[in-house]
Amino acid sequence: MPHIDYYFATLSPYTYLAGTRLEDIAARHGATIAYKPLDIMTLFSRTGGTPPKDRHPARQEYRAQELVRQARKLGMPFNLTPAHWPTNPAPSSYAFVAAAKDGSGDLGALVHALTRSCWADEKDIADDEVIRTCLQEAGFDPALADSGLLVGAETYAANLEEAVERGVFGAPFYITGDDERFWGQDRLEDLDMYLKAKSE
Template sequence: MPHHVDYFFSTLSPYVYLAGTRLEQIAARHGATITYKPLDIIGLFPRTGGVAPAERHPARMQYRAQELMRQSKKLGLAFNLKPAHWPTNPAPSSYAIIAAQAAGGGDMGALIHGITRAVWAEDRDIAEDTVLRACLEAAGFDPALTDSGLLAGAEAYAANLEEAAARGVFGSPFYITGEDQRFWGQDRLDDLEATLAGDL
């Protein structure tokens, strides 16, 4: 039976940026398909016992800062701990991803990495149409997708939040296999791959 992964994530998440395109590489190695499900992480937190970054205890935020810098260095990714446009409105970028997935023809992993890189390494505002058009085009999609499917995007974005809450998702990135094995965080991608390989 072919493998499948449902990928729940926020375009504002630094950990989604740090994940790079490793999920897509893993899926390619194991013949797995991926369904991309961008969601409103700030809407998810209170429903699943989480706390928005702005409301977290200083000790947690200090640890987060250290860990983000360690992980970015380990992965060789440029990283700005205090980006110029964070937080910003994640809805437009999420709608663009939903539209791109429906349209096909491009590289979804590159699109998501490009959008999150724009936030965490390039100080660009992913709520701006020009930024999203550039990210779409760079990943092989029609940049005009930012102008289409807004209603469908909004509906899918809301549905993804409800599905996430119902399926035990509580953070970003979050991966669920077809066998309901759940993995939270870019640092669990090795475990996801081992599970797809039948080793875990």
């Protein structure tokens, strides 16, 4: 059975733009997904990247144009300058870890609910009420927002270390069971094609 390790950041606009296409691809190929939220800003510093605010103006300007273009292409609502960005991604990531351990809801829907809250709905994903609403929307008990904080913190840190070791340098990032790597929501079609070719 195919497997995909999915490294993502609840604060990432590109994770938002990925929507739930990964889940569609996994369902098409009978693949399992391991969801691995991580600290994207620390990942940048560990792997030679630069946080958006510190990038050369030319790179910032291109990023701004490209995000708007991609959102329009995908037909997704998008706010280039959301009211609550950047914010602390740890609380939403810890809640996600608790939800993954619980297993009662839809993890793909939860990733999308959290990222959509930031990039389309003008909400602060560090706010407990926002996190609870996202959990409930994805079929989880909202109380998970307040549980397993130590495990959440440990898993969040471990995901970062694992990502660095495995060659991850951005989000979203997808690694197949045979170590084929795909970076960015605009590479989901390539992941789909790769899994299809492997099954033929």
